[in-house]
Amino acid sequence: MTDDQLKALIRTVPDFPAKGIQFRDITTLLADGEGLAACIDRLTDLARPLNVQAIAGIEARGFIFGTALAMHLGTGFIPMRKAGKLPVPCLEQSYALEYGEAVLELDPTIVAADQHVLVVDDLLATGGTALAAAKLLRKAGARVEHALFAVDLPELGGAAALASAGVKTHALLAFDGH
Numbered sequence: 001m002t003d004d005q006l007k008a009l010i011r012t013v014p015d016f017p018a019k020g021i022q023f024r025d026i027t028t029l030l031a032d033g034e035g036l037a038a039c040i041d042r043l044t045d046l047a048r049p050l051n052v053q054a055i056a057g058i059e060a061r062g063f064i065f066g067t068a069l070a071m072h073l074g075t076g077f078i079p080m081r082k083a084g085k086l087p088v089p090c091l092e093q094s095y096a097l098e099y100g101e102a103v104l105e106l107d108p109t110i111v112a113a114d115q116h117v118l119v120v121d122d123l124l125a126t127g128g129t130a131l132a133a134a135k136l137l138r139k140a141g142a143r144v145e146h147a148l149f150a151v152d153l154p155e156l157g158g159a160a161a162l163a164s165a166g167v168k169t170h171a172l173l174a175f176d177g178h
């Protein structure tokens with residue numbers, strides 16, 4: 001499956017969740033068996049050379065890609081959760097994303113000292129979410145050098161924001177515009 005075929009499986013919804021946002025909706029890609037398999041296979045190809053020891057996926061859409069990747073790579077999966085979901089004391093980090101603000105939480109006891117962790121999410125926009133995840137993982141003692149996304153929106157500057165924090169961006173597909 002080509003990049004263009006994969007991109008065609010992603011639905012664009014204007015003005016969601018706020019006016020002016022072009023929402024790149026992966027629901028339609030997930031529902032396509034061939035597209036989903038191709039996407040996970042190609043993300044696995046991008047992740048394998050990074051030789052990470054664990055995958056950290058960001059709730060909620062990052063859980064879908066992150067878990068599949070962890071299984072393909074034979075690593076564990078670290079859930080980066082939205083606030084108030086984990087039943088134990090957590091590290092927390094507030095952040096801004098393209099269309100709002102939120103708080104991420106991490107149970108630091110599931111991260112090993114100096115563990116090499118790959119941050120995975122469905123989409124990179126401003127980078128606020130992935131940066132918050134990297135900060136939390138580092139606070140817990142992890143080594144975070146790479147982040148991997150199915151979709152990048154380069155005009156929103158996420159890769160540059162991550163680079164300035166020492167995190168290299170890898171992405172399968174890019175969309176022009178917001």
Ligand SMILES: O=P(O)(O)OC[C@H]1O[C@H](OP(=O)(O)OP(=O)(O)O)[C@H](O)[C@@H]1O
Binds near residue numbers: 097125126129
């Ligand atoms: O680069 P940023 O500007 O931070 O935006 C990217 C984030 O926005 C979306 O998550 P959302 O918070 O909408 O959550 P969801 O996965 O629960 O839908 C997406 O899944 C990324 O996590």
Ligand SMILES: Nc1ncnc2[nH]cnc12
Binds near residue numbers: 023097123126
């Ligand atoms: N434009 C967008 N489409 C889908 N998810 C997003 N998360 C942040 N910006 C987004």
